[in-house]
Amino acid sequence: MEKKTIVARAEVLAGKEKEFMTAAEALIEGTRAEAGNISYNLYQNPFRPTLFIFYEEYKDDQAMAVHAASAHFKAFGAAINGLLASELIIESF
Secondary structure, eight states: OOOEEEEEEEEBOTTOHHHHHHHHHHHHHHHHTSTTEEEEEEEEOSSSTTEEEEEEEESSHHHHHHHHHSHHHHHHHHHTTTTBSSOOEEEEO
16 A cells, blocks of 8 residues: 545635635644544645645545545535635645
């Protein structure tokens, strides 16, 4: 089994940054508690504050699947509905 890394890029509507961060806090806390999570961090671009990057590391594909099926992941998806300026860009490595 091989470690998996995800980079998810989000562009948030101007003025919605705090609301996005609040929704992300619950996601981050829940994800970090998952047995298969190695690390989970959110970064905000200091020069363009509407741009965010999630950097995620998981033990394997199964751990990523558990994350994608989690209640906190689904709740985050619902919470950010209407906050994004464009679709999330998700890259797997």
